[in-house]
Amino acid sequence: MRFQDITQSIGNTPLVGLPRMSPDGYEIYLKLEGANPTGSIKDRVALSLITDAEERGLLGEGARILEPTSGNTGIALAAICRQRGYHLTCVMPSNTSEERRQLLTLYGAEIIDSPAAQGSNGSVRMAQELAAADPDVFMPFQYGNPANPRAHEDGTAAEIIADLPDLAAFVAGLGTGGTVTGAGRRLKAHNPDVKVYAAEPQYGDLVYGLRNLDEGYVPEVLDASVLDSRIKVDSRKALAATRQLASREGIFAGVSTGASLAVAIRVCGRLPEGSKIVAISPDGGWKYLSTGAYDTGDVDDLSEDLENTLWA
């Protein structure tokens, strides 16, 4: 495969079966988005956000871009911004892992910390305030921009349909809601019987430490009507599945992958025998090594220690 530049190599990721972890009578496949150039599914989203803004004439030469992110979207945007000469600033919760900061810095992005205790809600709020006060800055805003789900409608889901047209169910994590919304729509247009499940991380208490509930946040891009169910996964279950994936299938993935895989295994029981299920692996485990998630030790103890940093 030859590409003229790095952005052209985004997408067309491997869809890999899990013969050892699939429950008897079912076939679970993982779409390994860690194979994208900056190592996550967010390369698709970042390219879609930037291309859309360029087509609408919103990005001039040397434009400044600002985005709330916990890491992957920022890293993906930073790489594209480098390549196209834009200047990127990321607003990120202060408890995100060191690897993400190193990568962003390497790609020349600036980082503004938002309080750890406010989680991603805090980053969203701070980025919106900063953007409102600075009319020259462009905020793609992945939580509210239709170009985000479109990347999954045109890319992620189209690839799945080509590789596994008879899939029965699709599982992806809930962050912005872009993956379940975009891919879910396309998959249901392909076959209305396809079930779409969202795996929702149960963050540590710290992330839910909002001052009051009016500061809650439902991303605008999430179309909840596409979902057949929304299932929460705690740190322990997600971490256990992530570690089994390495030890049983030889796949080293991030913790969100474990969350979606745990949901894929759970929903098998409600699908006809012989069903094929696709779960999204949004990234590999590399950026989380420093959190201790992969250290030897007891999963229960580890997940308790890591509850507040694992998903950040």
Added chain:
Amino acid sequence: MASVRIPTVLRKHTNGESRLAADGGTVGEVFDRLVIEHPGLGETLFDQGSLRGFINVYVEDEDIRYLDGLSTSVDGNDEIAIMPAVAGGA
């Protein structure tokens, strides 16, 4: 009795308790009992009888909006979890 997980932001209404227990055949019935003892909870969870938009409720990890809402039935040992809606990592 069903056990109910209370998020940090609501613990000011439950004397700091992170977990409560109450009888009831449905989520709504369990909540009705809790609200008698902890009236502050009621105002925060409900707006004119329906769950507020920024509140998600799960029975055994499944969002009740995709089950039968407040009429979702609960068994004796089920866990009901209340969680505020938050922006996910991305």
